[in-house]
Amino acid sequence: MENCIFCKIANKEIPAEIVYEDADFITFVDINPQSPGHVQVIPKKHARWVWEVPNFSDYFALVRKIARALQGTFGTDAVWMKVMGEEVPHAHVWLFPAPYEAKGEKKDFAGNAEKIRRNLSA
């Protein structure tokens, strides 16, 4: 969709620290992190709400995979998820280690992305 910031990230028109990508989805580090390792998991194809993403089952299988990688990367089982959607009108899932538990520096975007990528490929 024109002028959609998440479509632009999916199309590589805007740079982001990408931790995972396949044909349908992309996961990148949030620039306003709640905690170290805060990522956004989004479908590449524009959808307004998470609930209307057509390959929903694949979407949440990926969300779970990323959540498990965050558990391993940041030393806590407590990985939080939030779906709201009023800020950016493109379906997105927030995933981040519980702020009171996560180890690391939340503004180290490149370093955190690299650690998550290593954990995902392990």
Next chain:
Amino acid sequence: MENCIFCKIANKEIPAEIVYEDADFITFVDINPQSPGHVQVIPKKHARWVWEVPNFSDYFALVRKIARALQGTFGTDAVWMKVMGEEVPHAHVWLFPAPYEAKGEKKDFAGNAEKIRRNLSA
């Protein structure tokens, strides 16, 4: 698990306004609602975190089904989801219409449950 309030709700040892139930999952109205129609979707079998629920794909297919029923019941596409987990150590997904959009009275537990049930069976 002994002394787990959500196991007790799943086992009907503690009453709740149930909006959906099958062999594996149960959905009930939250008694501290963020908005009208705030429900908890939980597995009946105890699990500490959402991420470790074995039939995860079924779990989130149900979450989506409930979310769509909330959209229909409360007149908004904006249905929020939160997964945290520090308050009750039994996997649970919060689902509720966006507080600024939802129509209705959030403390009308029985009335809201009845409306959601009607929408689910429609």
